[in-house]
Amino acid sequence: MIDPRLLRDDPDRVRASLAKRGAPTDLVDAALAADAARREAIVAFEALRAEQKQQGRLIAQARGEEKQQLLARTKELSAGVKEAEAAQGAAEQAWQDAVRALPNLVHPDTPEGGEDDSVVLETVGTPRDFAAEGFEPRDHVELGRILGAIDLERGAKVSGSRFYFLTGVGAQLELALVNLAMEQAREAGFTQVIAPSLVKPAAMEGTGFLGQAADDVYRIEGEDLYLVGTSEVAMAAYHSEEILDAETLPRRYAAFSPCFRKEAGSHGKDTRGIIRVHWFDKVEMFVYTTLEEAEAEHARLLAWERAFLDKLELAYQVVDIAAGDLGLSAQRKFDCEAWIPTQGKYRELTSTSNCTDFQSRRLDIRTRGESGTTPVATLNGTLTAITRAIVAVLETHQQVDGSVRVPQALQKWMGCEVLRPVVPVAPAAATEGGAGD
RNA sequence: GGAGGCGUCGCCUAGUCCGGUCUAUGGCGCCCGCCUGCUAAGCGGGUUUGGGGCUACAACCCCAUCGAGGGUUCAAAUCCCUCCGCCUCCGCCA
Incomplete structure (x- = not known):
């Protein structure tokens, strides 16, 4: 508020x-x-x-x-x-x-307008040129199948559409990503957290997710509980109704939790694969700081997100999200969008928001300053959303024989340098006019 | 799931049976001042949070706040009901 x-x-x-x-x-x-x-x-x-x-x-x-x-x-x-x-x-x-009902005030530099008015601030790295390499890249569904990493058929059988099982190296990849993210967070001074993914209405309401986003939220039947769409919800409510000593700020948390989204209104969008699913796991950075420090902290969160994408050796761009697309709580939001080879475009992998005192006023989180108690600022940023990270890593680092090179930073957690097909695979189709082999 | 106990302004605590200067006691901690070679001790004062009035967003005055919400009453920390949380024991389970 x-x-x-x-x-x-x-x-x-x-x-x-x-x-x-x-x-x-x-x-x-x-x-x-x-x-x-x-x-x-x-x-x-x-x-x-x-x-x-x-x-x-x-x-x-x-x-x-x-x-x-x-x-x-x-x-x-x-x-x-x-x-x-x-x-x-x-x-x-x-x-x-x-x-x-009033959304947060937008940052002066936030682009005016809707989705199409967001501004690309920077492009990092170069999308891999498969045409030049002479083969047609497989999409993550195909790669997931031949590596024995993603089982979509059984996901649908057991839980329905937009569900999946991660198996074998797929499961390993999730754990490796979580470990890498948590390691980076720990080294940056974050407190690691495993957060609950069921929360009371006050937490959901306080973070602004029962506004226009309410349609996307799962509620537990017969209970006064919601499934969170992000651990931001639990972490914002973590210090609700508390007065935090100024010396303890900033408080930086890296929280792991499953995330659940109804994806209402996205029928027909991203129906293939694990780009858009009803459940995924995520490591989320969440920071409580002073209003004065919030903007600088936002820049730091963006830098940490970029550092992680760099470790995954991905090409990506940083986008300044336009005012109409900010959601209720954010004053400013930057998305990092990674290049997805088989889609031929950049897709959101991580996102960081500065919510200033909007959530803290609703959740009653303050600090004691020289001029009495004042609301703190809350900020959040994705370190890694597992499913989309897996999509980007598999598709970007695939090789013509269906194997996938493991980015160096992940090798220590994967225990290997290359993921190899578990079923017989023909070499990828050659691109027309490509170098071939 | 069953039985019992507890929840007071940072921490501890008095008050609750028997409603009314409770306008919430005392201690610890903390802050300010006095005293003082320095420190400690001692002495004096202050110290929940939110809101409103008036304003210089000061001072001052007022209202609410004893886990939360209702009820009874002229009047509730105190009596009644519901809920939440914590602790102990039993049962069950991972």
């Missing part, structure tokens, strides 16, 4: 931010009206309540006749207090709803 004081003092700034996202600005007027109504209700209730308390003090001291008279009078007051209290509660709730 945004700073209510800012809303009151400078509503035009909030309007401008909404406009940049392409969202309706009348939300601001609704929130302002709710704020005025709320304060009015508070004043009314508190006046009555103060009077009631004062009377109560007199009654405690009074005796006999005098006491009876006072009692008669305060009985009437009591009803008024109850009424005013209920009115205040309702006004408070209406105000909460109105303010919480």
